[in-house]
Amino acid sequence: MNQTACQSGRSGTLSPRWARLSGLAIPLAALVCLGSGCGAAYxxxxxxxAAYAVIREKGPLVPNMEPDFTLERTNLVxxxxxxxxxxxxxxxxxxxxxERGARRVNLEAALALAVSHSRAYQARKEQLYLSALSLTLTRHNFVPVFSASGQGRFGGQTERAVRYELDQTTGELRPVLSDNLVEERSxxxxxxxxxxxxxxxxxRLSASLTTSFLRFLSGGQRPSSQLTATFIRPLVRDAGYMQQMEALTQAERQILYDLREFVQYRRDFSVQIxxxxYNVLGERDRVRNAWLNLQxxxxxxxxxxxxxxxxRVTQTDLGRLAQQELSAESAWINAVRSYKQALDNFKLQLGLPLDTPLVLDDHELExxxxxxxxxxxxxxxxxxxAARLDYQNAQDQFVDAERKVQLxxxxxxxxxxxxxxxxxxxxPDDTTGLVLPDPGRYSYAAGLDIDPGLDKTSERNAYRAALIARDQAARRVEQLVDExxxxxxxxxxxxxxxxxxxxxxxxxxxLAERRVDEQNLLAELGRxxxxxxxxxxxxxxxxRNQRTQALVAHTIAxxxxxxxxxxxxIKDRGQWQEVTHVQLP
Structure with a gap:
């Protein structure tokens, strides 16, 4: 008997039902591996x-939003x-x-390059993308969320063998422990x-299906399964899961705020570029004027x-004009340096390598x-x-603060x-293999969970803080109006x-041109x-420098x-549409 048990423990065979179950385990494991190995690219x-779908959904709510928003960009200029x-x-x-062989860039091309290659602009787009991605997770929490887990174990242990002897009194078989040890595998x-x-x-509705089995290779198995569904509905505090729904409401509104801020950033960015x-062109014009002055x-x-x-002239006059020549040459050298520095800074602002040969178009200044x-x-x-997006955000954020007070x-x-x-x-008596929950074996329960909330210190503080936050939001609206x-x-x-x-x-x-012409004429006469x-x-x-600066200053202003x-x-490539007519609200 002991020998039989020992041999059975070492080399037990699987039943047909268990063999079928083991056969299903292999493709199931393959599916799990395939599902977890879809790859990072997927x-x-x-x-x-998901993120682009959110932006396409919310984008039309904000005027002048970039129509084809994407993070895709190339590092090749x-x-x-x-x-x-x-x-x-x-x-x-x-x-x-x-400058020979360099690319000539007009303002429209410069704006397009900035939108495509500016590191600051790309970072701002990524910030909006992450906001949309955050909303997808919040929305995901309010759809049926499925999860699964499983585990498998193979083990063994030694036990004292059992043999059966006939009881002389009762005439029945009774188990008797042997001193021999056998290995029991499971x-x-x-x-x-x-x-x-x-x-x-x-x-909140939740359901779970659990199943487990234990099979001894020497024979015998203990399968079980259970299906449980629970439902919870707050009736007074947090009725309708107000707190959780507030998270979704705020996330939906936050992406709208972020879209408005991004549109405003696009406007600010185009003005900055x-x-x-024009600042580079102004520096270039200063070089030209300094050169003319030097000549x-x-x-x-x-x-x-x-x-x-x-x-016919004194040495004092000659020395003064020689000094003027040196001063003009020094001013020209400084102007060239300032121009080259401004051009390099502009390349950096565009996101271009500093060694990129680039020349700005003088016709833009003309x-x-x-x-x-x-x-x-x-x-x-x-x-x-009526039109400022930051003012619209401030007004909506005051509404948020009022809603949080109610919560x-x-x-x-x-x-x-x-x-x-x-x-x-x-x-529990079914030991034939993998078993399913039996509709006839059920239990149910329903009732009320009540918490009178005898300690409301935390809630009291939160309510007072919400009132203060609402007052602060109201003051921000007033402050922004004045700003x-x-x-x-x-x-x-x-x-x-x-x-x-x-x-x-x-x-x-x-006036300066007439004075110079007059002085040149007098100089030719020696007077x-x-x-x-x-x-x-x-x-x-x-x-001349002041005229150029004033013209540029008026355009930027x-x-x-x-x-x-x-x-x-702002158009899709950063170029603005000139305002020709303003309609009053």
Whole structure:
């Protein structure tokens, strides 16, 4: 008997039912491995689909949202479509030869490059993407969520063998432990499938199916399974799962806020790129003016040297003009350095390598015009309060704060939950193999779980904090109204000031040009004073620089003015649409 038990423990055979179950385990394990081995690329694409779907869904709610939002970008800078610069500007001196073969970039192309390659712009897009991705997880918590787990074990242990002897008194067989040890091997396994669903305004429903088995290879098995479903519905505090639903509501609203902030960032970004672009052109124009001043100073110095050789001018005048020549050359060298530095900074802002050969288009500066909007400050403020996205966010966030006050007040109430559960179990006497829950073997329960909440300190503090947060949100709205009025008024004044500065600089250039012509004529006659000639030449350079700066300043001030009003429309490649007509709200 002992020998039989020992042999059976070492080399037990599987029943046909167990053999079929073992055969199913192999493909099941393969499916699990396949499911877990879909690859990182699969999950990346799945995340992209979900996040982009959220942005496409919410994007139309925000005017001027980027229509084809994507994180895809290339690290390769493609400038092949841009024209090649084949001229060498004399005013750049030896550095001018470096511009031959460089790509000429106009403002539209610069904005497109910035949108495609700017690291700051890409980081801002990633921030919006992560916000949308966060919403997908929050939404996922409010759909049926399934999970599964399983385990399998093979083991063995030694036990004292059992033999059966006939009881002389009763005439029945009785077990008798032997001193011999035998090895008893067993295979066990268990699995569980769960589902949970938080249904809005209904309650939380969860279900689980568990099954387990234990089979001794020497014979005998103990399978079991159970199906359980539970339901919970808060009736008073947290009724309808207000807290959990608030998380979903806030996440839905947060993506709207983030979309508005991204649209505002696009506007600010285009204005920044345009400002930097014109700043580089302004620095280039300063180099040109400095070069012209240097050439004029050299001519004046040479002419004065000739007159000094004839004794028609004093050495003091000659020295003053020679000093002017040196000062003009130093100013030109400094201007070239400032231009090259500004161009490198602009490349960095675009996200381009610093060694990329690039030349900005001078025609962009030549085509600038004074386009002064005809609108009053009061009308501008009305438009800003109707169109500003940050003001819309502040108003909606005040609504959020009010909703959180109501939620905190609800948490002060006692907890009363309606609960119910149903369980189906398998037949414990069924040892034939894998068994399923028997509908006839059930149990159920229903009732109320009550918590009067005798200690409300935490809830009390949360409610008071929510009231303070609501007051703070209200003050933020009031503060933002005043800040918007201040920004609009300041930008309107800056725009008007830039217009006046340009008009003044135009007059200054004409006066300086007449003074220089007059002093040059007197110098040819030998009647000019060196100081007057130097002053006239310097004033001409300064007036030209001021005119360029005033023209650029007015253009940027106009863009910033429309941006502060919230009506600067940005196209998909960063270019703005010029505002020609403003409709009052």
């Amino acid at each position: 999950y990346q694409k799945a995340a992209d689909r 493609d400038l092949e479509s841009l024209p090649i610069n084949d001229t060498v500007e004399e005013f750049l001196g030896p550095d001018g030869i470096n 295979v066990s396994g268990s699995g569980q499938i769960q589902a949970a669903w938080l249904i809005r305004d209904v309650g 345009a400002s930097a672009y 004029s100073s050299r001519r004046n110095a040479e002419r004065t040297r000739a007159l000094a050789g004839e004794g 085509s600038l015009q004074i386009r002064h909007p005809d609108i009053s400050v009061e009308d501008s403020i009305r438009i800003a309060l 905190a007040a609800n948490m002060l109430k006692p907890r009363v939950d309606l609960t119910g559960s149903v369980t189906l179990r398998s037949d 918007i009025k201040l920004q609009v008024r300041d930008s309107w004044r800056a725009l008007d000031q830039a217009k006046r500065n340009y008009e003044i600089s135009e007059i200054g250039v004409r 000019a004073r060196a100081q007057d000639l130097v002053d006239a030449q310097n004033d001409l350079v300064n007036s 106009r863009l910033q003015f429309w941006n502060n009003l919230g009506i600067l429309y």
